[in-house]
Amino acid sequence: MQQIFNFIFKNSYRLLFLLLLGISLILTIQAHSFHRSKVISSANFLSGGVYERINSMSEYLHLKDQNEELALENARLKSLLFNAKDTTSIPKIDSIKGVDKVNIIVSKVIHNSYNVHENYLTLNSGSAAGIKPDMGVVNSAGIVGIVDKTSKNYATVLSILNIKSSINAKIKKSNHFGSLVWDGKSTGFVQLIDVPRLASVRKGDTIVTGGQSVIFPANIGIGTIDKVYTDKETNYYTLKIKLFNDMTNLGHVYIIKSKDREELINLEKRENE
Numbered sequence: 275m276q277q278i279f280n281f282i283f284k285n286s287y288r289l290l291f292l293l294l295l296g297i298s299l300i301l302t303i304q305a306h307s308f309h310r311s312k313v314i315s316s317a318n319f320l321s322g323g324v325y326e327r328i329n330s331m332s333e334y335l336h337l338k339d340q341n342e343e344l345a346l347e348n349a350r351l352k353s354l355l356f357n358a359k360d361t362t363s364i365p366k367i368d369s370i371k372g373v374d375k376v377n378i379i380v381s382k383v384i385h386n387s388y389n390v391h392e393n394y395l396t397l398n399s400g401s402a403a404g405i406k407p408d409m410g411v412v413n414s415a416g417i418v419g420i421v422d423k424t425s426k427n428y429a430t431v432l433s434i435l436n437i438k439s440s441i442n443a444k445i446k447k448s449n450h451f452g453s454l455v456w457d458g459k460s461t462g463f464v465q466l467i468d469v470p471r472l473a474s475v476r477k478g479d480t481i482v483t484g485g486q487s488v489i490f491p492a493n494i495g496i497g498t499i500d501k502v503y504t505d506k507e508t509n510y511y512t513l514k515i516k517l518f519n520d521m522t523n524l525g526h527v528y529i530i531k532s533k534d535r536e537e538l539i540n541l542e543k544r545e546n547e
Contacts, residue, residue: 345526348414349378352528379403379529381429388435388522391458395431397527400424408489410530416495416518417441417483418527429529435461435521442484443496448473451484452513454496461521463500469511475502481515488532 381399399405401424411418411431419431419439432439435456443454443466450473452466466481479499485492501514 341526345380345382348526349380349528352378352412377404377531379405379409379531380526381405381529382526383524386433386522386524388433388461391437393433393435394422395419395433395524395527397429397431397529398427399529400427400429402426404531405429405529406531410490410494411527412490412494412530413519413524413527415520416497417490418519418521418524420489421529433521434464434517441490442486443481444484445469445473445475445499446480446482446493448475450475451486452511454481454515462517464497464515464517466513466515467505467510468508469513471504471509471511473511475499475511475513477501481513490530491532 379399381397381403383395384398385396387393387395395411395418397405397411405421405424407421407423409421411421417434419433419436420441422430422432424430434441434454437456437458439454439456441454442451444451445466450470452469454464454466456464469475477499481496481499483490483492483494483496495518497515497517497519499513500516503512503514504510505512
């Protein structure tokens with residue numbers, strides 16, 4: 275305490291000068307609107323910079339929540355997209371029932387293999403979320419695979435980069451169908467086999483899902499034609515497809531749940547009996 279008093283006595287003239295300067299500045303600012311506006315503007319600038327940095331830090335800390343919200347919003351938009359009517363075709367009876375046929379379940383890839391012949395993904399959602407085997411899995415770029423097995427909280431997915439995978443697909447512009455398979459070589463390419471020679475195919479044409487099963491709705495993107503081959507044994511085209519998806523970098527995915535799935539499966543079982 276004695277040191278504080280000594281400091282005040284020693285610097286009394288300086289402290290008195292600073293006090294009087296401060297009082298004069300306050301009186302000047304209060305008496306003149308121009309000076310007052312300048313001080314307020316400077317204060318807002320400083321506080322705004324601080325708040326902006328605090329907000330940036332807060333946004334960074336909440337990126338996970340924002341990503342989850344974006345994933346849910348994308349799922350909602352995809353559900354609308356998958357249920358949208360194709361205005362270029364004749365309406366079918368089941369397209370005017372007013373009942374949505376597709377639900378979307380949001381999940382996240384927690385494990386992804388792509389460097390062997392039989393690749394699988396693991397999702398952090400399972401039967402508790404409504405996921406069942408044989409449901410289609412997509413993301414914002416295109417198809418990813420088909421659900422293989424589920425537990426309560428997890429599911430494994432047969433990747434399109436799996437030599438056992440076979441998915442109905444078609445050339446978008448001509449509606450010629452084939453089977454989408456993988457030859458086990460490049461992670462960026464798959465093959466569309468058994469395409470009729472009558473089909474008009476060109477490099478760059480888009481390949482989409484065929485919609486001839488309960489797994490994927492029609493017209494979900496897959497990729498574009500990179501090369502065209504003719505199978506000498508079958509005399510059908512084999513198309514090399516460059517994938518829209520980067521299968522080595524997957525995050526959130528959407529599992530497609532068709533409301534008519536169980537009915538169609540049971541009907542097909544009775545047909546095969």
